[in-house]
Amino acid sequence: xxxxxxxxxxxxxxxxxxxxxxxxxxxxxxxxxxxxxxxxxxxxxxxxxxxxxxxxxxxxxxxxxxxxxxxxxxxxxxxxxxxxxxxxxxxxxxxxxxxxxxxxxxxxxxxxxxxxxxxxxxxxxxxxxxxxxxxxxxxxxxxxxxxxxxxxxxxxxxxxxxxxxxxxxxxxxxxxxxxxxxxxxxxxxxxxxxxxxxxxxxxxxxxxxxxxxxxxxxxxxxxxxxxxxxxxxxxxxxxxxxxxxxxxxxxxxxxxxxxxxxxxxxxxxxxxxxxxxxxxxxxxxxxxxxxxxxxxxxxxxxxxxxxxxxxxxxxxxxxxxxxxxxxxxxxxxxxxxxxxxxxxxxxxxxxxxxxxxxxxxxxxxxxxxxxxxxxxxxxxxxxxxxxxxxxxxxxxxxxxxxxxxxxxxxxxxxxxxxxxxxxxxxxxxxxxxxxxxxxxxxxxxxxx
Amino acid sequence: xxxxxxxxxxxxxxxxxxxxxxxxxxxxxxxxxxxxxxxxxxxxxxxxxxxxxxxxxxxxxxxxxxxxxxxxxxxxxxxxxxxxxxxxxxxxxxxxxxxxxxxxxxxxxxxxxxxxxxxxxxxxxxxxxxxxxxxxxxxxxxxxxxxxxxxxxxxxxxxxxxxxxxxxxxxxxxxxxxxxxxxxxxxxxxxxxxxxxxxxxxxxxxxxxxxxxxxxxxxxxxxxxxxxxxxxxxxxxxxxxxxxxxxxxxxxxxxxxxxxxxxxxxxxxxxxxxxxxxxxxxxxxxxxxxxxxxxxxxxxxxxxxxxxxxxxxxxxxxxxxxxxxxxxxxxxxxxxxxxxxxxxxxxxxxxxxxxxxxxxxxxxxxxxxxxxxxxxxxxxxxxxxxxxxxxxxxxxxxxxxxxxxxxxxxxxxxxxxxxxxxxxxxxxxxxxxxxxxxxxxxxxxxxx
Numbered sequence: 053x054x055x056x057x058x059x060x061x062x063x064x065x066x067x068x069x070x071x072x073x074x075x076x077x078x079x080x081x082x083x084x085x086x087x088x089x090x091x092x093x094x095x096x097x098x099x100x101x102x103x104x105x106x107x108x109x110x111x112x113x114x115x116x117x118x119x120x121x122x123x124x125x126x127x128x129x130x131x132x133x134x135x136x137x138x139x140x141x142x143x144x145x146x147x148x149x150x151x152x153x154x155x156x157x158x159x160x161x162x163x164x165x166x167x168x169x170x171x172x173x174x175x176x177x178x179x180x181x182x183x184x185x186x187x188x189x190x191x192x193x194x195x196x197x198x199x200x201x202x203x204x205x206x207x208x209x210x211x212x213x214x215x216x217x218x219x220x221x222x223x224x225x226x227x228x229x230x231x232x233x234x235x236x237x238x239x240x241x242x243x244x245x246x247x248x249x250x251x252x253x254x255x256x257x258x259x260x261x262x263x264x265x266x267x268x269x270x271x272x273x274x275x276x277x278x279x280x281x282x283x284x285x286x287x288x289x290x291x292x293x294x295x296x297x298x299x300x301x302x303x304x305x306x307x308x309x310x311x312x313x314x315x316x317x318x319x320x321x322x323x324x325x326x327x328x329x330x331x332x333x334x335x336x337x338x339x340x341x342x343x344x345x346x347x348x349x350x351x352x353x354x355x356x357x358x359x360x361x362x363x364x365x366x367x368x369x370x371x372x373x374x375x376x377x378x379x380x381x382x383x384x385x386x387x388x389x390x391x392x393x394x395x396x397x398x399x400x401x402x403x404x405x406x407x408x409x410x411x412x413x414x415x416x417x418x419x420x421x422x423x424x425x426x427x428x429x430x431x432x433x434x435x436x437x438x439x440x441x442x443x444x445x446x447x448x449x450x451x452x453x454x455x456x457x458x459x460x461x462x463x464x465x466x467x468x469x470x471x472x473x474x475x476x477x478x479x480x481x482x483x484x485x486x487x488x489x490x491x492x493x494x495x496x497x498x499x500x
Numbered sequence: 501x502x503x504x505x506x507x508x509x510x511x512x513x514x515x516x517x518x519x520x521x522x523x524x525x526x527x528x529x530x531x532x533x534x535x536x537x538x539x540x541x542x543x544x545x546x547x548x549x550x551x552x553x554x555x556x557x558x559x560x561x562x563x564x565x566x567x568x569x570x571x572x573x574x575x576x577x578x579x580x581x582x583x584x585x586x587x588x589x590x591x592x593x594x595x596x597x598x599x600x601x602x603x604x605x606x607x608x609x610x611x612x613x614x615x616x617x618x619x620x621x622x623x624x625x626x627x628x629x630x631x632x633x634x635x636x637x638x639x640x641x642x643x644x645x646x647x648x649x650x651x652x653x654x655x656x657x658x659x660x661x662x663x664x665x666x667x668x669x670x671x672x673x674x675x676x677x678x679x680x681x682x683x684x685x686x687x688x689x690x691x692x693x694x695x696x697x698x699x700x701x702x703x704x705x706x707x708x709x710x711x712x713x714x715x716x717x718x719x720x721x722x723x724x725x726x727x728x729x730x731x732x733x734x735x736x737x738x739x740x741x742x743x744x745x746x747x748x749x750x751x752x753x754x755x756x757x758x759x760x761x762x763x764x765x766x767x768x769x770x771x772x773x774x775x776x777x778x779x780x781x782x783x784x785x786x787x788x789x790x791x792x793x794x795x796x797x798x799x800x801x802x803x804x805x806x807x808x809x810x811x812x813x814x815x816x817x818x819x820x821x822x823x824x825x826x827x828x829x830x831x832x833x834x835x836x837x838x839x840x841x842x843x844x845x846x847x848x849x850x851x852x853x854x855x856x857x858x859x860x861x862x863x864x865x866x867x868x869x870x871x872x873x874x875x876x877x878x879x880x881x882x883x884x885x886x887x888x889x890x891x892x893x894x895x896x897x898x899x900x901x902x903x904x905x906x907x908x909x910x911x912x913x914x915x916x917x918x919x920x921x922x923x924x925x926x927x928x929x930x931x932x933x934x935x936x937x938x939x940x941x942x943x944x945x946x947x948x
Contacts, residue, residue, distance in 0.1 A: 053686060053689060053690065055504060055664060055665060055668055055686065055690065056503060056504065056664050056665070058686055060685040060686040060689065061658070061664050061667070061684070061685075061686050062658075062684075062685050062686075063656075063658060063659070063683040063684065063685065063697055064683050064684075064685050064695045064696060064697025065683065065697035065698050065699055065700055066685075066697075066700075067685065067697070068697050068698075068699065068717070068720070068721045068724060069699055069700060069702075069703045069717070071720040071721055072699075072703065072713075072716050072717045072719075072720040072721065073703075074720075075716070075719065075720040076716045076719075076720070078706060078707065078716070080706075082702070082706065084702070119689075122688075122689045126688070128721075128723075128724070168702075168706055172700075172702060172703075175659070175700075176658050176659050177664070179659035179660065180658060180659050180660070180661060180663070180664060180667060183659065183660050184660075184661075184662045184663055187662075208511075210509070210510075210511060210624050210628060211511070211623070211624050211627035211628050211631065212627065212628070212631050212632075212824045212825075212827075213628065213632075213662060213663075214632045214635075214661065214662035214663065214665075214666035214669075214818070215628065215632055215661075215662065215663050215664075215665030215666040215668075215669055216503060216504050216509050216625070216628060216663075216665050217503060217504070217662075217663030217664050217665045217666070218662035218663040218665070218666055219509070219628060220503055220663075221662075221663055235511040235512050235513065236509070236510075236511065236512075237508040237509075237510050237511065237512050237515065238501060238503065238506055238508040238509050238510075240570075240574070241501060241508065241567075241570045242501065242503065247512045248512060249511055249512025249513035249514075249515070249516050250513050250516075251513055251516065251517055251520075252513055252514075252517060252620075252623075253830070253831070253841045253843065254517075254530070254532070254616075254620060254830070254831035254839075255517045255520065255521075255620075256841075257831050257834065257839040257840070257841060258526060258528075258530065258616055258831060258834040258835075258839065259526065268520045268523070268524045268526070269516070269517070269520045271520075271523065271524075272516070272519040272520040272522075272523045272524070273516045273519055273520065273576075275576075276516060276576070282843045282844070283841050283842070283843060284841070284842050284843075284944055285842070286844075313843065313846075314843035314844045314845055314846045315843070315844035315845070316844075342846075366824045367824075370662070370818075370823035370824045371823065372823045372824060375818035375819065375820045375823040376660045376814045376815075376818045376820060377660075379660075382701070382702070383701070383702035383705050383706060386705065386706040387706075391702075391705040391706065392705070393701045393704075393705060393731050393732070394731070394732050394733070395701065395730045395731060395732075395761065395762035395763070396730070396734075396762045396763035396764075397762055397763070398761075398762045398790075496732055
């Protein structure tokens, strides 16, 4: 059983519900939509990510013999269900916003239309895939706005991501959102993302002194010389870089940068800049890591810190100020009838939805959340990606997704790019949708 | 390339450093230790987890032909390094605290002793494995203390964990810490963890009304009847459970519980309890999900909410109040000499360490952090798990680890079990270790 692709990557209730659906012939077409419920205090927009992995999951989702035997052996399910699962492959339609699209609360970023048991079974993993990647693409976009083109950003988070899949998704989601690359090696062969790296403290500590370590590193990696200077004393370390650079120059090797990883970064970066400049190393950049997030980047630039690059790790890849989005994958139609739930604080909007987006001078101005067959001015954001279980066309590669995400970010109104809370972006609920909601609620009030 | 087991699940700098180590014969024995730097405001102890997955990783860590070809093709590395990686298998020793051990800042929970390039290469994934699992086992233990035996706890978090591996690790780490099980199906065949599940709102919305949905579910899952009552109106839903229970009783099916997932849970759980009791369903339990964490559990019981079980999801599995631990895997000895770094705020303690733990009346009383060959009263916590790349003995199964973790939690002083900040547990740094640190710092001051 493959821990990343098994259809058993689901919640038990999906299977107990399927048992009910199969036994009682509840097998009509269902529509489910994935959306985020609210805009958190610490965010002004979201960036959608994870569509490609959802499509891959749906294409390959099958029960292996081993998985079917396990399920039979639990004695929880009858033969009808096991037979159904043996035949299972996703045969539904998927509409979605292109990966990298800016979105707001209540707007579906994926809509799945399929026989109810199919659409139900895949719920847990679809949420799992979309939630984390959108969470990280959103956080990365905030870092990108904080840097505002003044520094290259590199994902440094693998060691503290929540597992390996999160590490790989973080590399991809941050690259989409404008990062220059990642330190995670596997992201290069897997996704074609540029990888970057310097050296660790252990490399220095294991050798006689910093000079020896610097020289040995440079001789072995002549094209990639960024030297870590804070192992013992940052300013002394920076001075040694000057001596090292002279020696290396004779061998035709150029020092590209120094890395600071601890201490008061504003002060140290300014002092190190001066040391490097005084030593004739004006073109050696300062690269900073350690506790970096969008707030620190903004703050450092506000204080005039002369930094050319950041390694952004833990706080980005765990989205430390907001470790989750309040998202859901909800039934909005079954057997041709719109559906909703009224649960306190978690009520949903019924029907197959579409989002129209209106622009003013290439900046997004207003969204209209409405029903699929409703017409409104603006760009319709949900597009068909899969019909009857097959992709309708080739999906874009990561470079194209990154380019598209960049254009999306450029279309954001300046106030939403700020790190602090802005006035909410207007998302109108169309009168058609509002009326439908009222009608259904009335029906429920009389029947329930 | 397997995204969960590839040795390329590492940071680029590990490979650029390896290039330096191999080129310059820096290949002596190194000792690295994994520890957490500080106790966060919101925690009083940590629970170690992830050892089993680290041992598995070390046992199987090899470079495939495909991975070697990719590395060669990048033109970043020379033939000497590629040859080294082709031969690579972990040949070192691992000492560790048994999985499930309570630990505190600066105490190593794993110590790796191996030729420097080997110990270096595995750093990123070792941290990745230990960090998340210990983070979640710790958070789960806090939920366990908050419930204090009054309610069964089930991990419900898969959909919002950061990727699939996190979902599986969360199921395992929470089970270790006393949870009754998880909703993640794959955790049963993979780890043997009991799985639990009820029904979703979609199951109800897709059918004529709640009664029909309740009956259909119960007929299909007669041994597992927990009914979700908040889809439209929680109190009306609870009343329908009484009618449903009468009908089902005739068919020999028992309703086990109801689930509340929204609204004011204190008030609703009391009202639902009364409705159920008045309807003769005194033995039907109330199960609560939605935004649950240790604080909510403690609060609900403080208000007298009559709850028998909790589904604990997002806030637990993303450790929402603390999405990461400030942990590190640091070189402490190389070529027989103790090493340290002095970086501001991130200084490390040198040498191969051991932790001695002293008890009073079966409650832990004091730890002594000292050097390996030092003798102190108390239990020595770091034990050998791997010698020259091979496990020294069979490691315990998950049930044994869970039992051991339970004993560990019982040994915690009552003040550390509270959710709010307690006085720190005493961890003494032995005079031998303190002296060694001073000596090395002196040497560095004269050479640097």
